[in-house]
Amino acid sequence: MRFTKMHGIGNDYIYINGFEERVDDPAGLSVRMSAYHTGVGSDGLILILPSDKADLRMRMFNNDGSESGMCGNGARCVARYAYERGLVSRDRTDFTLETGGGIRSLTVVKDRDAVSAVRVDMGVPIFAPSRIPVALDGDAVIERAIELVGRTFPMTCVSMGNPHAVLFVDEDPFTLKGFEAYGRMLENHGMFPEKVNVEFVQRVSDSRIKVRVWERGTGETLACGTGACASVVAAIRTGRVRGGEIKVTLRGGELLIDWPGADKPVMKTGPAEFVFDGLWLG
Numbered sequence: 477m478r479f480t481k482m483h484g485i486g487n488d489y490i491y492i493n494g495f496e497e498r499v500d501d502p503a504g505l506s507v508r509m510s511a512y513h514t515g516v517g518s519d520g521l522i523l524i525l526p527s528d529k530a531d532l533r534m535r536m537f538n539n540d541g542s543e544s545g546m547c548g549n550g551a552r553c554v555a556r557y558a559y560e561r562g563l564v565s566r567d568r569t570d571f572t573l574e575t576g577g578g579i580r581s582l583t584v585v586k587d588r589d590a591v592s593a594v595r596v597d598m599g600v601p602i603f604a605p606s607r608i609p610v611a612l613d614g615d616a617v618i619e620r621a622i623e624l625v626g627r628t629f630p631m632t633c634v635s636m637g638n639p640h641a642v643l644f645v646d647e648d649p650f651t652l653k654g655f656e657a658y659g660r661m662l663e664n665h666g667m668f669p670e671k672v673n674v675e676f677v678q679r680v681s682d683s684r685i686k687v688r689v690w691e692r693g694t695g696e697t698l699a700c701g702t703g704a705c706a707s708v709v710a711a712i713r714t715g716r717v718r719g720g721e722i723k724v725t726l727r728g729g730e731l732l733i734d735w736p737g738a739d740k741p742v743m744k745t746g747p748a749e750f751v752f753d754g755l756w757l758g
Contacts, residue, residue, distance in 0.1 A: 479509070480557065481516060481751040484549030486698025486728020488538070488751070490518045490526030491557055494525035497581035503541035508758055509541035516754065517583045519697050523552045524557060530572035530579050531564055538693030545576030548701015551746040552594035555582040570727055577637020591748065598702065601735070609639065611667045619714055624658045635740065639672045639692075640706035644716065649676040649688035650727060659690025659755040673700065675708045677714045684723045698728030705742045708733040709746035 477500075480491045486719060490509050492499060495597055499505055506521035508514075522539045522579045527533035536547045551573055558564045564571050581597035601628050603616035610633045612619055617633035622643070629643040643653060651676045652658075659674045664706045678686045689700040694755040704724040712735060721734045729745040 477756045478753065479756055480753050481518065482553040482557065482699065482749060483751060484552050484699060484746060485726060485731065487549035487700060489520050489522045489550050489553065490516055491522050491524060491553060494523045495563060503536065503539050503543065506539060506618060506750040507541045508539035509756065512755065519694050524554055526562065532558055540693045542693040544638050546702055548596060548598055548705060548744050549699055551580060551582065551596050552746060553596045555584055556748040557590040558740065560585050562689045575637060585695040593745055594748050595743060597689035597742050597743045598636055600739060600741050606717050606745040608635040609669055610632050611669065617696050624661050625654055632714060634709050636702040636705045638702055639668060639670060640675060640703060641672045642675045642677055642707050645676050649678050649686055652688065653674055655688065663690060663692050673703055675703045675707045677711065682718045684725065685711055685717060686725045688727065699726040701744055704731045705733055705744055709735055709742060728743050
């Protein structure tokens with residue numbers, strides 16, 4: 477079975493062209509292929525499939541086999557793969573993608589014949605606790621105090637097609653002591669019935685934040701597109717940054733996130749890179 481390794485600012489996935497290949501057990505295959513010592517090594521597996529609702533369909537599996545509704549970095553890679561390898565017409569730079577979190581609009585930005593970046597409509601953020609889901613009362617979870625391993629954080633919860641808990645810190649999150657313990661504890665906290673992705677966020681300026689990501693089903697990753705969006709939305713909602721385009725620095729690189737405000741979709745722009753093609757014999 478042929479596959480392609482790609483990454484979006486370090487968030488690396490294995491991509492399989494479902495127009496040509498058949499995968500009967502994608503959850504199990506994700507576990508086997510994602511293993512670094514006995515497989516390809518990745519944050520998970522993404523299938524690029526036909527859709528009767530959009531130009532393409534994406535299914536995304538974490539490296540523990542669990543399925544997630546949406547992956548922003550993965551969506552950008554799907555867009556570049558589909559455009560450059562003929563799954564969509566080269567006469568178009570805009571097309572649609574069906575995901576577990578809904579239909580998303582994609583726009584490829586070209587540098588001559590190659591794709592230099594992809595802009596993704598990430599959808600309207602969701603704050604209602606029952607829809608995130610998070611088992612807390614109220615219309616939204618904004619700046620709710622949460623204690624983890626003896627430290628209290630202000631937590632804002634939001635869904636970008638998958639659940640996120642955004643925790644703001646004053647120090648550099650890249651060197652945050654206790655990061656792994658905090659992330660694992662909150663991912664598996666009983667208030668999140670479907671587990672949760674966790675972002676530790678530092679405000680750098682009115683137009684820039686720094687984010688470190690703990691993804692459910694994977695652990696720490698170098699980047700998370702939906703996590704970057706959730707972090708910007710939470711930072712705007714709590715008054716830490718102004719509106720408009722915000723630069724998000726993650727361990728793997730930078731994304732540009734633009735959220736005009738309530739009831740408006742979040743727009744995300746960033747790169748998508750090919751790593752290699754391979755043949756899976758397992």
